[in-house]
Amino acid sequence: MSATLGNVKDLQSFLKAENYTNNFRPVELKEYVKIKDSIYEVDPKEEPCFTFSRLLNFKYSSGMQKMDPDHIIALATEIIPQQSCLIFCATKKNCENLAGMICKYLNKEFIKHKESEKATLLGELKSSGNGSLCPVLQKTVPFGLAYHHSGLTSDERKLVEEAYSSGVLCLLTCTSTLAAGINLPARRVILRSPYVAADFLKRSQYKQMVGRAGRAGIDAMGESILILQDKDINTAKNLLCAPMEKCYSNLLHDGGRGLLSLILSLIGLKITKTVDQVRDLMKGTLLSVQEAQVSPEKSLWDLTVESIQTLKQKNLIEVSSDVNNQNILQITRLGRATYKGSVDLSYCDVLYRDLSKGLEGLLLNSFLHLVYLVTPYDMVHQCKPDWMIYFRQFTNLSAAEQKMATTVGVPESFVARKAAGQSVRKSVDVVVVNRLYLALVLFSLLKETNLWIVSERFQLNRGFVQTLLSSASAFGSSVLHFTEELEEFWAYKALLSELTRRLTYCVQAELIPLMEVSGVLEHRAKQLYSAGYKTLAHLANADPRTLVKTIENLFKKQAYQIVASAKMLLTEKAEALREEVDDLLMMPSDLPSL
Template sequence: MMLTRLTIPIKPMRHRRAESRRRPFFRPTVNSKTTNEPPRLAASRIEYADGSVIREQPSEYSQRQVFAATPTSTVDPLLSLLHPAYGLPAQLVANFAALGIKTIYPWQKQCLGGPGLLEGDRNLVYSAPTGGGKSLVADVLMLKRVLEDRKAKAILVLPYVALVQEKVRWLRNIVGGISREELEENEQTEKPGFWAPRADKDTIRVVGFFGGSKIRATWADFDIAVCTIEKANSLVNAAIEDCSISTLRAVVLDECHMIDDGHRGYLLELMATKLLCLGQPVQIIGMSATLTNIELLKKWLQGHSYETHYRPVPIEEHLVYDGKVYAAGSTASLLKTVSQLESKSQFSQPRLQPLRTIHASDHKELTDPVRNAVVALANETARAGYGVLVFSSSRAGCESDAVLISRVLPTLEEADPAIQEKRLDLLSDLRSLSTGLDPKLKQTIPFGVAFHQRELVANAYDHGVLKVCVATCSLAAGINLPARRVILHGARMGRDLVGPAMLRQMRGRAGRKGKDEVGETYLCCRQTDLEAVVDLMHAELPELSSCLISDKRRVQRALLEIIAIRLATSQDSLDDYVSKTMLAYSAKSQSIQETVEACMADLKTMGFIEVEDNGDFQATLLGKAVVASSLDPEDGIFIHNELKKALQAFVLDGDMHVLYNFTPVHDLDSVPVNWKVFWNEMQQLDASGLRVMHFLGLKPFIVDNMLHGGNLKESTPKEKENARRYHRFYLALQLRDLCNEKPIHRVAEKYDMPRGSVQTLAQTCQGFAAGMIKFCETMGWGAMAAALDHFSDRLKAGARSDLLALAKITFVKSRTARIFWDNGLKTVGAVASADPKELLPVLMQAQPNKVKLGAKDEQKFRDKLLAKAKIIADSANRLWQIEIQMEMEEE
């Protein structure tokens, strides 16, 4: 096998050394002494086996070679989306072309040409590598369904909020400029009366639904809904219940391998099964990069299947071990490499020589060979102008890697002036968020490095403002940030090795079509993990199976949902539903029947369903509330008891009781309680907070006992509920601080938690709060629903009540809103009446510790702030006009 070298052009080391003698490696910024910036580091030298540091031969991989073997639309007309076979409007094809999709791949043509797919008559499940263009197939089929009927709806399901937000932007660009009126005229020429009139706008409406968003999951306001798994299931439930589901024509299940994820993926099975029971033409399209037993999904969905291994940008894979880089392009070469590395016999075959060597570092921060390799490899790629994606095992590891990498990269002053400006803008935008600017990001962003925390960071990386993005392994499937080089800082997620599917997700991020000739992956491995990594790389992807088979609670939820939305209320219809689950294709019918019978009995006992005189099943009010709030039945019992008790004595003279009811009831073990912090915060509670503790049955002596090594019993159901209350109250303390304008990084320091965990808690609680509001509304507890809704706004804004109105203004979040308030701009009307020039000094106050680049750049910065002030004033004017209109209507 031919061993290829790195394609990144870098300067010879001798030139770099000469250059370093002419000028210092680090030129501090104007205020570097005042910001306690850590000293600069030098990344280790990386050289080839022959001692060279630049590539002498071009890579054996190139886009020219790949595309030379790829037919074009001039050779095969079906590779053009304008071909009549696809039936797509010219404007839609033009929009695809504007975004870089001018032709399709042969595999995409073959997949779309499957029996009945373009007509919407058959379902589809298909597998293609990450970066292989799999999303385009689903987009084409989904858009065809929506465009062929004005009433048609489609749902696209994605696992993570970041992916939902990104896909919404993409689809809005794709459907931009498409006039339904023009389509109607063209269609009526061939089929008069085909379109039904619609009174609203003539565009295709793309709306995102995810936890914490204020958008209500209503059917009338979208043509394409892009949803998280939970929101999609809730949306389908609501549409079935009110009979509006009849307009649904397509559902896309992206990352459908998650269907066997025990925590939330099983909801995909529940939703798809409900669609199969409808008896109407809904095309289900499932896709993934890591599907194995695709035949099971094909059989379950009663559709067509397709598999491809094509990647437009090939990947060179490497194993980094003890400062040596080895080719690991296949399992066989990896096994050979490791076996020769571990061989100690003098008579063994000559060991495989490394492609490159990463020299040891003299810096104490980089004495660890794995950390040193990560930093050196990231530095090499970023300095060459390419993007780097680093995966670390933990959130703390992300921050540590980001800081170290930033310390070896060029300073802000050494960067291109346009990049300087954009990085300063990014810092300003992050600072204006409700969570404030994370101190670590403040330290790393000037050098073009960040850890994946927010949409702003992802956008900056995607546009080249940032060169290095560090993320946890668990985010591999939740980000769409391709890179020239992907570096894995070990192969663990926490303490456990990642699975084969997760490893493939991370490696699949390498290679950007249209930007790179090749993608590169580097798995930096420790000696203790070497054998396990071999097994991991050698392991086959696990086969999918139904999660319902292993958890009775999920079957309970499945049955309660279909009864509550009245999709199935008789024994026959229940049996029909169960027969259409993936469970029916994964387990024996006898065991399934026994499980269903036991679950139905449990639902009756818990008071969620009741049997009518004719033998049909009906959900009780409590059962409907549990389904509306997307709770599991057992969690629903706990929540019902907590809220019912709160109705008797709701403590409204403080924040703690409401915030306690916002904290989730699942996955509490992922956030351990620091009992010392709990004790300290308990000592500082006011009378209202202490009353909440007493009302919940939380005992100070128990907290003190836990502080001194005690054990919180969880043997009985009652003890488990009690332990859950302590845990939830601890999380509510953190939410209290967030709602009172304490930045996330301060909350993280106070409670000794990773910043990412606090941010995740805030986002999760926003979604959970929405569920609690729906629970109260369904139960008829309107006053409590209103109180919860108010605090939901505070949680989202990260602000006290007095700033809620200001926080609705564009660019004005908690910190900026407080500065506006302190400067006398206390209402939306006051901001609307202010001249943008009057807002400029206020915005300047909201930009502390700004890096100064000189008078010319200072003026540019002021001009940008003035432009932002104009946007703020315009936004305030719009909000003020709405307020005035509402007041006039009330009169």
């Protein structure tokens, strides 16, 4: 299954599977560490662990030595631009700074390597940003370099990954997230330090990173180089010789949220009706296999009973008796709304309270109140407000919007005092304050629609803003399903349906029909709308050859795909309407025949 699992036998037992093990690797991987200007080969089986391999050959000026004390440029230029290189950095900012620094000292000959392809890439990056281009990428891409982390938008990441895979880019500076799930191999992988943020690397993280080295069918071998400072040598030796971390059941993670959610769904879906049936099903989980390791103090039975009691206390399930006086587990209205909306059990009661409070004075002349109600709770702690920006955005709100902010718990006086750097005596809920700040970001996006402008306005990286938007869209859909199960929230149904649609596409209302077409993003939708293709029907009846001539940077293949997708979508909508008409005609009528 994976080279980074230390307890495959647990999974084998859980899955009732046979275990086949093979250490064959298509491309040989050689692991090295660099200490000062010396390269050592890693051999965990030998006593010293590090065996001297060679001295690093480089010639640095004094200024260059100061800028690059780890000799990363020397390590990278040994193989680029002909071969590829990944450099893992501890933070997102490190990625950007390192890519920019390397470019300063590269030979100008690097610019000539695949020059036209790199110019095309810059054009595509600018197009994906609605005319905006990251200044770091603008500087690094001509040299064949780029950075890769969660601060990029999904379109930017896709373009960077494709350019790297095709050889247009020869070097990526990246964070550890690239190591898992993305197939971007390299001839050489460099780990700038043995840290991820402030935490020392785990064995599995290290293996995931160095595992990127070696491109099957291209290289005969791959190599990784971990750069170490003297203070980290002993810890690194322990890391390189340590066994793999074990994989454990997630059901007890974060206070047993997974176990609670599983039991609620089992009862809601009527898979189990009694405590004994729940216990029997729990015997088939990975947690059952690992019971003694994960929870030595409490048995799986104890954990199951505790979870059922917790669900009862949260008013998500109830116990009733059948004709045989047997206790039957049943889901409550709130429980059904929670599992049908896929709402995290940590927030279901808070969400119910917020929605109930919202009904008392729901602001309908603006989207702000509804946006606040669908702002994801789990992103609140990922962003600390800039108080001057907060105050500026607050003062731009209408009187009704400011009143709504005060109602949810964020008065203007509080934001003003924080912006002025003054202490605030009155206690205010930090979660509510941060949530409203994120809601203001989303509210700006709905009005502005340009992600780059909003990112700049709130001084947030565009990747975070895009993640916030997609999370709000998903959570909005969850809240909509949640309210559909509770009669008291009938007013939210139509309101949240439209808002979720707006959040999904985050464009001007007239562009939404075009955005539903596969392959059409905001920039392309604006081009089509300006060219007169304003509805789905217009686009479905378009001539692809005319589109290519009319729309800038639209290739023939893309044009045919867009028209085909529009036709299919239009057919589906027509079929749905026909079925609706048929259903209406089949309904019995109380009117007398004429």
